[in-house]
């Protein structure tokens with residue numbers, strides 16, 4: 001929970017008071033791994049990387065598809081190293097399939113925002129100022145940030161009345177809006193929930209949260225297979241994954257993790273799918289494994305919600321995450337889950353596009 | 358490993374915080390456990406957890422409090438946490454009548470998922486917003502009486518009655534538990550694990566041990 005001044009100030013904080021992503025700095029700011037000064041060498045390396053990326057994308061994304069088809073592994077490797085921040089918004093739209101949805105549906109977003117009403121309007125309004133409350137873009141009451149966030153969420157709740165609005169979706173939309181326009185963010189949310197490229201995420205938000213339950217089941221099993229000692233300790237202390245993992249899946253690490261880490265996870269998430277959430281979760285547990293196995297119930301819960309700063313360094317955590325190979329096991333565990341609980345429902349409305357995974 | 362003094366307690370009581378989204382559950386919890394308030398707190402996704410150890414009726418009680426997400430959709434996850442809880446703080450917002458109207462639905466949730474003899478306290482929060490009040494004290498009071506709940510109004514912002522509300526429910530739980538032990542409802546001093554426990558005495562031998570079961 002952010003500590004914030006209690007007065008309802010409307011003034012925007014001075015530039016020095018926000019970090020490079022626009023979050024208001026806390027007094028005891030934890031290192032974000034970015035604030036240190038860059039050496040000339042690092043700067044040069046970054047410029048070189050940017051040139052490569054620009055070439056790969058082409059003007060406005062014109063070369064992207066071609067490049068991905070020819071060299072998918074190069075793309076994967078580069079994305080895992082992090083998409084350059086200035087290209088992030090564009091690349092996210094290209095890899096998520098949202099650009100195509102936007103082009104196929106001209107005028108739809110405007111229609112949803114302006115003419116339709118949603119049963120969730122009050123729920124959305126209630127949560128607007130509670131989404132990324134420490135980010136300058138969302139701090140001003142009724143300011144452009146809050147308005148866009150409202151529009152995207154309302155539009156989605158009309159577009160997909162079965163999902164409507166569920167708390168947590170604001171973090172998805174809120175993160176995207178920092179990198180793209182309202183309409184682009186809306187179609188990216190659609191691409192994710194309806195499964196334009198990867199498995200649809202809508203089950204995370206449908207009645208009963210069926211996909212949350214399935215993912216937590218899968219995560220619990222994976223975690224026990226990779227870290228049996230910790231698994232046993234969790235059993236003894238009666239820790240179950242819903243105590244710490246729900247928000248990992250529901251908001252793809254954007255709810256309470258440092259923003260620079262969330263962005264790096266999202267880069268990979270949009271290209272490779274939800275697997276990365278499992279992998280990062282496993283990496284977090286592995287990184288803290290030797291401490292966690294010693295902790296009793298209450299301290300465990302605390303530790304599982306407050307990982308140490310050094311674990312939040314993407315260049316440490318992500319390589320560790322990539323080392324877990326989970327695809328095959330995830331599939332098997334999904335089948336196992338379906339055998340017990342039946343197939344996880346997708347919304348009755350048919351998916352917009354076939355699943356390509 | 359030496360036990361630190363703050364970990365010694367006579368009883369451990371599990372309590373859940375429930376009620377509509379935005380009524381102030383998380384802030385009541387942070388006010389009670391850390392004396393903090395946050396005007397723009399994030400909505401709770403799933404469940405949160407905090408504890409505080411305090412003196413109630415001369416006993417050291419550790420309150421283990423589960424704060425749940427208020428949105429209806431989240432009940433799929435949160436209702437599992439009602440089980441084993443000895444107390445429930447059912448919160449509404451005195452400025453929002455719908456959150457009061459929904460109290461009956463929350464009671465039904467408790468009846469469906471919680472232990473039958475759970476102690477329930479109704480809390481009307483945000484009394485500092487005097488000019489916006491929309492639920493009269495009398496209405497809530499008589500509703501609570503009809504349903505056999507205790508009732509209090511609080512302001513997490515101004516720290517009014519927060520301490521008292523927790524004290525009251527923990528005291529009520531304590532009285533029920535201690536009556537039970539006297540009347541012979543006591544189970545052996547088994548060391549039940551904390552995660553699921555109804556009530557546990559302190560785990561190790563170096564504090565007074567009192568152990569009972571509520572069901």
Ligand SMILES: Nc1nc2c(ncn2[C@@H]2O[C@H](COP(=O)(O)OP(=O)(O)OP(=O)(O)O)[C@@H](O)[C@H]2O)c(=O)[nH]1
Nearest residue numbers: 378379380381382383384396400401427512513514
């Ligand atoms: N004026 C006033 N505002 C309060 C009080 N308690 C909470 N709030 C505000 O109400 C809003 C919601 O508070 P939370 O504690 O997050 O509500 P919640 O019940 O935990 O909501 P969910 O987690 O979504 O279920 C926040 O903006 C708080 O600052 C209070 O006593 N007085």
Ligand SMILES: [Mg+2]
Nearest residue numbers: 382383400401
């Ligand atoms: Mg809350």
